[in-house]
Amino acid sequence: MTQAEIAPRDRLIVGLDLPNPEAAEAMVNRLGDSVTFYKIGYRLAYAGGLPLVGKLADQGKKVFLDLKLHDIGNTVTQGVQSITKLGATFLTVHAYPQTLKAAVEGRTGSSLRILAVTVLTSYNDDDLHAAGYRLGVSELVEARAQQAQVLGVDGLVCAPEEAGNLRKIVGHQMNLVTPGIRPAGSAAGDQKRIMTPGRAIAAGADYLVVARPVVEAADPKATAEAIQAEIAQALT
Numbered sequence: 327m328t329q330a331e332i333a334p335r336d337r338l339i340v341g342l343d344l345p346n347p348e349a350a351e352a353m354v355n356r357l358g359d360s361v362t363f364y365k366i367g368y369r370l371a372y373a374g375g376l377p378l379v380g381k382l383a384d385q386g387k388k389v390f391l392d393l394k395l396h397d398i399g400n401t402v403t404q405g406v407q408s409i410t411k412l413g414a415t416f417l418t419v420h421a422y423p424q425t426l427k428a429a430v431e432g433r434t435g436s437s438l439r440i441l442a443v444t445v446l447t448s449y450n451d452d453d454l455h456a457a458g459y460r461l462g463v464s465e466l467v468e469a470r471a472q473q474a475q476v477l478g479v480d481g482l483v484c485a486p487e488e489a490g491n492l493r494k495i496v497g498h499q500m501n502l503v504t505p506g507i508r509p510a511g512s513a514a515g516d517q518k519r520i521m522t523p524g525r526a527i528a529a530g531a532d533y534l535v536v537a538r539p540v541v542e543a544a545d546p547k548a549t550a551e552a553i554q555a556e557i558a559q560a561l562t
């Protein structure tokens with residue numbers, strides 16, 4: 327689905343970074359019809375949250391399973407094959423060529439789409455250098471995006487500030503999914519490459535991932551709807 331075809335409301339992916347399935351289901355009920363797309367990451371998945379993927383899919387919601395897989399190729403392929411049965415729309419893997427190739431092989435014949443995590447949005451150039459990388463964030467993101475495209479990956483996770491450049495490189499066939507979203511006035515927390523929802527959409531992001539600013543808000547539904555309104559405004 328290209329950027330123009332995704333409804334503004336469906337571009338917000340709320341991260342269910344909550345301690346257990348009960349808390350996550352309570353949040354989903356609170357958000358009601360407003361939110362159509364959810365992300366399940368480490369915290370919830372490792373606290374018994376995986377069955378929620380199918381439950382949410384049965385309710386007509388889409389699920390982004392943010393497991394950021396990275397292992398030897400055979401293990402990644404087999405893991406992804408198991409995950410294809412859960413009913414998720416997106417699955418993340420780290421953007422290493424062996425891992426990307428193995429994940430694409432594992433999802434063959436299913437509707438699961440693989441997203442390559444280029445460089446985590448909590449990293450800046452100094453963090454990459456401290457981890458032993460020679461390249462800075464923008465160069466590494468670009469190199470990994472090009473590798474992902476060649477290997478047939480379906481989309482990229484990047485910071486909103488990279489979306490414009492990546493769109494020029496990969497065109498409209500790959501989804502650009504951006505965490506690091508902060509409505510004006512929200513605390514950045516541990517995120518280092520951030521943008522507001524409106525600016526992220528204007529930069530070319532297809533989907534925005536937002537967790538703490540929504541799930542920790544006094545009124546999560548009103549916060550989610552305000553983000554969706556900002557998305558719609560940026561698309562006009």
Ligand SMILES: O=c1ccn([C@@H]2O[C@H](COP(=O)(O)O)[C@@H](O)[C@H]2O)c(=O)[nH]1
Nearest residue numbers: 341367445446447505506535536537538
């Ligand atoms: O580069 C990345 C990849 C994944 N994430 C995940 O997105 C959410 C963001 O949460 P906030 O509370 O809105 O900061 C979180 O689940 C991360 O694991 C990311 O932030 N950056």
